[in-house]
Amino acid sequence: MEDLKQKENPPKWAIRFFRCYCNDHLSDAVLGDMEELYLRRKKKLGKRNADLLFVWNVLCFLQPFAIKRKSSPQNSIAMFENYLKIAWRTMTRQKMYTGIKVGGFAIGLATCILIFLFIRNEISYDRQYANQHIYRLYNVWRGPDGDKWTSFPANIHTILKNDYAEVEKAGRLIPYKWFNAGSNLIRRDDRVDNTYEEGFAYADNELLEILGIEMVYGNQSDALSKPGSIVLSKKMADKYFPNEDPVGKIIILNEEKTKPFVVGGVMKDFSTNSHIHYEFLITLTNVEFWPGEQTSWCCWNYNAYVKLRPDTNIPAFEKKLTSIRETYLVTYLDKQGDQSVTDVKKYHFFGAQPVEDIYLKSDRIADELQHGDVRYVWLFGGIAVFILLLACINFINLSTAKSANRAKEVGLRKVVGSVRSYLVKQFLTESLVYSFVSFALAIVMVILAMPFFNSLSGKQLSMPWATWWLLPSLCLGAVIAGVIAGIYPAFYLSAFKPVDVLKGSVSRGSKSSGIRSAMVVFQFTTSIILIIGTFIIYKQMNFILNSKIGFDKEQVIMIQGANTLEKQHDAFKNELKQLAEVENATSNNYLPVYGTNRDNNGFWKEGKQKIDKPVYGQYWYVDEDYLSTLGMKLIEGRNFNEKLKSDSGSIIINQAMAKAMGYKKSVGERMGNGRIYYSVIGVVENFHFETMKGEIRPLCMVMGKGGNIVSVKVKSKNVAGALQSINQVWNKFMPHQPFRYTFLDESYARMYDDVDRMGKIFATFAGLAIIVACLGLFALSAFMVEQRSKEISIRLVMGASVKNIFRLLTQNFVKLVLVSFVIAAPVSWYMMDKWLQDYKYKIAITWDVFAIAGVMSVLIALFTISYQSISAALANPANRLRSE
Amino acid sequence: MKGTYLGEFEELVLLTVGILFDDAYGLAIADELEKQTERNVMISSVHKALVRLEEKGYLKSHMGGATQTRGGRDKRLYTLTQAGIKVLNQSKELRNSMYKQVPKIVWGG
Secondary structure (H helix, E strand, C coil), rough: CCCHHHCCCCCCHHHHHHHHHHHHHHHHHHHHHHHHHHHHHHHCHHHHHHHHHHHHHHHHHCCCECCCCCCHHHHHHHHHHHCCCCHHHHHHHHHHHHHHHHHHHHHHHHHHHHHHHHHHHHHHCHHHHCCEEEEEEEEEEECCCCEEEECCCCCCCHHHHHHHHCCCEEEECCCCCCCCEEEECCCCCCCCEEEEEEEEECCHEEEECCCCCCCCEEECCCCCCCCCCEEEEEEHHHCCCCCCCCCEEEEECCCCCCEEEEEEEECCCCCCCCCCCCCCEEECCCCCCCCCCCCCCCCCCCCEEEEEEECHHHHHHHHHHHHHHHHHHHHHHHHHHHHHHHHHHHHHEEEEEEHHHHCCCCCCCCCCCCCCCCCHHHHHHHHHHHHHHHHHHHHHHHEEEEEEEHHHHHHHHHHCCCCHHHHHHHHHHHHHHHHHHHHHHHHHHHHHEEEEEHHHCCCCCCCCCCCCCCCHHHHHHHHHHHHHHHHHHHHHHCCCCCCHHHHHHCCCHHHHHHHHHHHHHHHHHHHHHEEEHHHHHHHHHHHHHHHCCCCCCCCEEECCHHHHHHHHHHHHHHHHHHHHCCEEEEEECCCCCCCCCCCCCEECEEEEEECCCCCEEEEEECCCCHHHHHHHHHEEEECCCCCCHHHHHEEEHHHHHHHHCCCCCCCCCCEEEECCEEEEEEECCCCCEEEEEECCCCCEEEEEECCCCCEECCCCCHHHHHHHHHHHHHHHCCCCCCCCEEEEHHHHHHCHHHHHHHHHHHHHHHHHHHHHHHHHHHHHHHHHHHCCCCHHHHHCCCCCCCCHHHHHHHHHHHHHHHHHHHHHHHHHHHHHHHHHHCCCCCCCHHHHHHHHHHHHHHHHHHHHHHHHHHHHCCCCCHHHHCCC | CCCCCCCCCHHHHHHHHHHHCCCCCCCHHHHHHHHCCCCCCCCHHHHHHHHHHHHCCCEEEEEECCHHCCCCCCCEEEECCCCEEEEEEHHHHHHHHHHHHHCHHHCCC
16 A cells, blocks of 8 residues: 555655755645646656656755745744843852852863863974984893883994985984083183083984974084084073074083083074973084994993984884894904803894884883873873763753752743753753853863962973964863753753643652762762872872882982082092081982982903803992991991002992892902902992882992082081081182082982872872862752751651751762772772882782771761751751741 | 846746636646747746745735645645736836837848
């Protein structure tokens, strides 16, 4: 029957389509006409052609004169105005709810915006090098204790350029403290006073070209090509050579007048989102740090950057690099008779890392650069989304909870002809209004919180007002957030049946209490996870700062830049020791905190160099006051004695070295680095000289003099007074050099800046999450009290005590918080266990953290609801019952 | 006043409405136009002209006269208004007077 009819008539879909666009004035008449025409054609031309012509006709009517007009625009504007008016009235009528809705939402949004800015900054590093085929080379040790590091021997750049056709350019960089790299005293040759500056590095001229460093003065092609040339950043050029072209001017470093540097050019300052930041680049042309250094394979101190041909296949290139090992390294080791050569053949490989990945995707390649962590980017992104979700949940929760108050409005609107889509539109509009107000508030919050956030994240972020996409994307964000937060309430509220509502039989919002509970649980789970995380990070930080680290970092002042004292070194040190406030002083380059020298040497027992594999360890030059000034403990043997001539051949090792060497009793054993051998006179207790992420590694100390840093142990608590007297001594010796000092404990703490920062960030997030969750809980409890006000009044009249009422109102919420705790505890345990795995020396996760977090969250929740509950329990029941 | 000008096609449609008198609806008008002018006439252009003419006030319409062939749908039946009659007369007079002004020699040639 249906088929038959279908055969008689033109295609249904075409009719439906026509109806959907054509206005009422024409649709019936035109359809009639077309159908008449269709029947006529079908007789003449057959159904197929008639069908086609019918469709063609339908399409022909797709013209302005026939198309439906939207219901008159004036009317919809009026409706819209009404929506806004109602939204405004609801907002002002319930100030508390509005405040919580908007405030909570704004907090969530502000957090999101800040984290977005943070992430945007993190991923913006070195973007200009993307797909430019610029790589940094690194070593990979694919053996036990796998390792990746970036240093290469001095002649790496010539090898790369001669042996590899893929390499267009190759340049070297010395990025860490080494000779003049790091920090120096600096002055123009026509001035007397020195200034201390940081940010020195050695570089080849080709590096300027590889990294495309833009020049203000001088040329990229030859700024560093002459021996003894130096390139200044714009900032430093402005400081030392204001308003002039410094090219060709002379600079003296560290009062070394025999080795002046000539300014070869001025480069633009490195942008903040670059993986390297240097103020001074010193040329490597004709530089040789010691005789034979440039051709030897003994010492690996150079980082290598290359620009490859665009068609280079990276994995193949990395494989080809292995020939460096075969041709050069193995030959060298064989000649030395080094026993590690078999391991090298098996495990030593090379890799190339795109420069744009260096900052964020460090891939565990060890270098001395500052890195971001891709994991934190994800983590923070996740937290931002969660906090925004919490805020959205508040919004949804409150909207549905207060639905009873809007039910009558919905009912009435429906009775006077509003259809569901209008109501959905109304509630979405309302939620958009909230959303836009919240966005405005959030932006204000972001601007206010920016300085705090910057100090927290160690960055210089700001709102990118100048970018074209900021405002559109904020608006888009507001719309999306508004729709997401408003869509559930909109559909929930608009579904009320007018008859039920007006009869008063709509259950007052209790229907969705299951969903509401789930949301409260979700909020508190997130909060508790963050609280536990914060606790554990702080405990670990506390452990790091206060655990036994093997030396005494309190009240030690490090006087920097003491290398310029030269021959007066001992005199200066001795004069310091004479001061009443000073307990002891030592002078060297090596301290157990960052920013002091490190190295890596192979050690053997005497005579075993060609038999045993080397033990790698630190090789520090110290004086006899070192151990006592830093409070290190000798567990075997004795300290150096400068009066004993023989002690220049003595060595003190740490426990890790003794263990690695396999000594049972170390004193008297002889060991060395292959060139010089020493007899062990003492074993010092292990102390942390690197971060606690790694195990304490072997280390040994021999006698030496001089150094960059004079460390002073202060006797009295009056550090300020001591500083003053030390300063006086300094000025007597070095009138033209500023007195610069740091505190050992501060330098030590700075090694753990990232942990500290993590802790603070977690604490902030936890605080925010708790605030948002509590705002929601507070509003919910207020709502619940309101709902049950009659019940409470009757209970009170019947003789219930305040305590009873309080328990009645709070026990449900407390139950929810407990459920959250049960969910949060294992999740956070798992997460924090993962985090702690980064550390070799770490705290155990104990139950008390969970107990404290649990009790805390219950207390916070109780405190939040108790205000409403107690005020409900104390209210005079007569007032409430009377009003009915 | 905007849109009182009468186009050539509109004039033809207006005249056809007059010819068909009490059964002037879209398809009939299109048929009649095809017959009279031997042009191919699109139903959509007829309706477009009708809407325009009604807006200009030369036509008025009502629904009625449903038949089985139309799937039981009413026609929109158009009739001339006084303004429509007037504008047809004006246009005819204009043509006549202009025709008369053409020198005889033109016709003779």
